[in-house]
Amino acid sequence: MIDLKEIYDKLPLPKNQNSNSYSAKAIKGFENHRIAKNYADNPSLLIFISEQNQDFFIANQNLFSIKVSHNLKCEIESDKKLTHNNFSVVSYIGQNDDVKDIFLSTCQVLIKSLGQNPTNKKIKHTVGKFIELFKAIKETPTKSLQGLWAELFIIEQSNFPENLINGWHSIPEEKFDFSFGKLRLEVKSSATNVRTHHFSSGQLNPIIDTEIIIASILVNVNAGGFSIIELLSRINNKINDFPRQKEKLHLLIYSTLGVNINKINQVKFDYELAKESLKFYKSTEIPKIEINNIPKEVSNVSFVSNLVNSTNIVLNIDELIQSFTKDN
Structure with a gap:
């Protein structure tokens, strides 16, 4: 897998301090494009424009600490x-x-879908x-670090994480974390030794022709554990051939963390505890x-349930999805 951060870190500052001057290196496998560094030690992705594409228009932009310049004549310093x-x-x-590191990892994710000779559509x-x-x-963050870590842990546990990513919620406000045909999967984590979780009434009460499964995980903050960025790296290594799923994965992580993005590598949870404690339950068992029993005039009902007397399903994540979706 290409490590653009490693490449970028080794680039010298350009000798020329012109704003359009860069120290750059071609990206292996996508040699038409460059990862680049300017005199202020800021990273850039230089996207190749074929001659037939030079006339098409993308507006120059400067938004959210991202600057976009189209059809810019660049001075490139490379290998002297x-x-x-x-x-x-x-x-x-x-x-x-x-x-800055997130920018470089984003370049790494998007370069594969960009391709060696991108069309106008791909560049846009x-x-x-x-x-x-x-x-x-x-x-603003839409979920706690613990909640996001637990969902990523479920994805990482699969031998086919691209399938989990396809079923992952597109917006945090959705009732369930994952949807696969007639299966709904909700991930719950507890930072105590007791398997108690918060639920809304809609997450446990039956839905016609739909199976609701709860994934329950025990988590502990642990300096020797895995951070969100480390789980992300493990998932990325499994989905190198699925650029669309990589894009969705990164977008959902960044949008979920929001301004907490700087904590992506700071808080770590005990991976082995999560692995040993992971259990799946039918909603009917909880x-x-x-x-x-809920009056029609009452809404947004939530409660805490203890799963100590609930019977779990003895399946791993891939077996679970297959067993509940094979007839769809």
Whole structure:
């Protein structure tokens, strides 16, 4: 897997301090494009523009610490040689080192879908994704670090994480974390030794022709555990051939964390405890307030249930999904 951060860190500052001067290196496998560093030590992705594409228009933008310049004539210093070429340039212009690393990992994710000779549509898509991702990290967090870690842990446990990502919620407000045909999967984590979880009435009461499964995990903060970025790296290594799923994975992580993005590598949870404690339960096995006992005038009912006397399903995540979706 290409490590653009490693490549970037080894780039010297360009000798020329012109704003369009870069120290750059071609990206292995995508040699038409460059990962680049300017005199202020800020990273850029230089996107190749074929001659037939040089006339199409993308508006120059400066939003959310991302600067976009189309068809820019760049002075490139590479291997002690100086060249001049036109590129579409996407740059991070902020000063946060954590966000700089996120920019480079975003380049790494999007370069595969961009391809060696991108069409106008692909270039616009890539520029749009950068804006979308960096807009997301300016927003209010929509989930706790623990909740996001637990969902990523479930994805990482699968031998086919691309399937889990396809079923992952597109917006945090959705009732269930994952949807697969007629199966709904909700992930709950507890930072105590007791398997107690918060539920809304809609997460446990039956839905016609739909199976609701709860994944229950015990978690502990542990300096020797895995951070969100480490789980993300493990997942990325399994989905190198699925660029669309990689894009969705990164977008959902960034949009979920919002301004907490700088904590992506700070808080770590005990991976082995999560692995040993992971259990799956049918919603029918979990204590709840039955829908028939909730007055029609009452809404947004939530409660805490203890699963100590509930019977779990003895399956791993892939077996679970297959068993409940094979007839769909």
